[in-house]
Amino acid sequence: MTSRAALANPACPAPDGAADGAALPVVRERGQNEVFCGLTGIIWLHRKIQDAFFLIVGSRTCAHLMQSAAGVMIFAEPRFATAILEERDLAGLADANDELDREVARLLERRPDIKLLFLVGSCPSEVIKLDLSRAAVRLSQAYAGRTRVLSYSGSGLDTTFTEGEDAALAALVPEMPAAGDAAAPELLVLGTLADVVEDQMARLFAAFGLERVRFVPPRHAGDLPAVGPNTRLLLAQPFLAETARLLERRGATRLAAPFPLGEEGTTLWLKAAADAFGVPAERFEQVTAAARARARAALEPQRAALAGKRIFFFPDSQLEPPLARFLARELGMVPVEVATPYLHRGLMAPELALLPPDTRLVEGQHLDNQLDRCRDARPDLTVCGLGLANPLEAEGLTTKWAIELVFTPIQGYEQAGDLADLFARPLRRAGLLRV
Numbered sequence: 001m002t003s004r005a006a007l008a009n010p011a012c013p014a015p016d017g018a019a020d021g022a023a024l025p026v027v028r029e030r031g032q033n034e035v036f037c038g039l040t041g042i043i044w045l046h047r048k049i050q051d052a053f054f055l056i057v058g059s060r061t062c063a064h065l066m067q068s069a070a071g072v073m074i075f076a077e078p079r080f081a082t083a084i085l086e087e088r089d090l091a092g093l094a095d096a097n098d099e100l101d102r103e104v105a106r107l108l109e110r111r112p113d114i115k116l117l118f119l120v121g122s123c124p125s126e127v128i129k130l131d132l133s134r135a136a137v138r139l140s141q142a143y144a145g146r147t148r149v150l151s152y153s154g155s156g157l158d159t160t161f162t163e164g165e166d167a168a169l170a171a172l173v174p175e176m177p178a179a180g181d182a183a184a185p186e187l188l189v190l191g192t193l194a195d196v197v198e199d200q201m202a203r204l205f206a207a208f209g210l211e212r213v214r215f216v217p218p219r220h221a222g223d224l225p226a227v228g229p230n231t232r233l234l235l236a237q238p239f240l241a242e243t244a245r246l247l248e249r250r251g252a253t254r255l256a257a258p259f260p261l262g263e264e265g266t267t268l269w270l271k272a273a274a275d276a277f278g279v280p281a282e283r284f285e286q287v288t289a290a291a292r293a294r295a296r297a298a299l300e301p302q303r304a305a306l307a308g309k310r311i312f313f314f315p316d317s318q319l320e321p322p323l324a325r326f327l328a329r330e331l332g333m334v335p336v337e338v339a340t341p342y343l344h345r346g347l348m349a350p351e352l353a354l355l356p357p358d359t360r361l362v363e364g365q366h367l368d369n370q371l372d373r374c375r376d377a378r379p380d381l382t383v384c385g386l387g388l389a390n391p392l393e394a395e396g397l398t399t400k401w402a403i404e405l406v407f408t409p410i411q412g413y414e415q416a417g418d419l420a421d422l423f424a425r426p427l428r429r430a431g432l433l434r435v
């Protein structure tokens with residue numbers, strides 16, 4: 001990334017060759033893990049694609065997970081439901097398919113506004129036996145011209161937490177029309193961003209002079225962009241390796257960049273797009289200067305609270321390396337261990353180059369070993385799943401729920417201060433409790 005030195009934040013020394021974390025060794029662990037399954041992605045996806053519906057084909061466990069994880073949203077007009085396969089469905093697959101068809105018919109009769117229906121697979125054995133991709137083809141034909149039916153797996157056997165979004169978006173790729181060689185260059189921003197963040201990014205791209213910018217997932221199912229050799233792909237989320245691979249196979253060129261977390265990450269992310277479309281450096285500076293200054297000002301008080309504090313990440317969302325980079329470089333925190341469920345070196349290379357070189361990077365999880373390391377390290381702050389937070393708090397460790405980092409708008413300049421505050425708050429609370 002040629003622009004890094006020019007954009008460096010004075011508060012964060014620029015990496016120079018041997019001092020960066022690009023060559024960080026990765027410890028790979030396998031064992032018991034404590035991560036949500038991919039069904040949870042529906043919680044933010046159903047808010048994004050406004051005329052889509054997610055029908056989980058699953059068990060009562062899946063329904064309970066969605067109800068407890070989705071919390072109050074279940075009382076709002078929901079865009080997801082669970083078709084529960086009871087034991088009687090085991091009697092025969094034909095029965096299960098008929099039952100599924102009846103559920104879909106009932107749903108679409110009640111909800112004619114649904115333009116895109118996802119059948120979402122789960123892990124009970126009776127669901128695994130059902131071929132949901134064939135069911136999707138069958139139902140798409142039955143509702144042709146009215147509702148498109150697609151399928152993907154959110155099963156805990158195939159996916160962790162954020163990988164559900166990757167599976168859903170990968171299912172959308174074949175639906176995108178082909179853009180020919182002569183099509184005008186277009187920027188495709190991949191990954192769910194809160195609408196408010198997406199609007200901020202769209203305004204910045206427009207101010208650069210970029211006229212053709214599309215976001216996937218779209219707000220409406222029928223608004224999928226065409227993809228081809230003139231598509232420039234910019235990932236807004238790090239957990240979309242499969243979707244990125246499919247889009248690259250369709251001819252798109254991926255732009256390498258850190259993810260838009262914090263002032264520095266957002267600047268480098270925007271700069272990757274600006275450079276790809278030939279935006280002059282002065283224009284880039286002019287457009288971003290005020291927002292960058294606001295972000296730096298918002299981070300300043302948080303930096304005073306967080307600098308020097310040691311942080312330990314359990315694997316959860318694949319956001320861990322970019323978060324650690326932001327916390328280390330812009331707030332002076334010390335990442336002791338950064339664990340992530342999967343590490344895609346290609347997508348993560350610009351992030352790893354910015355991590356402190358002594359960061360312990362872990363891919364996968366062996367829960368007991370990791371808990372031992374965390375207890376030994378006694379970090380100031382531990383980022384972990386809901387199931388680990390209470391036991392660790394009981395042992396005197398201060399924790400942050402990783403899930404909040406996925407549900408809260410944290411990308412972009414205007415959210416940089418809020419993102420830092422998500423880490424400062426548990427430390428403030430712990431300080432008050434000690435007093």
Ligand code: SF4
Nearest residue numbers: 037062065122123156
């Ligand atoms: Fe549990 Fe599997 Fe259902 Fe996820 S998909 S809630 S892991 S049964």
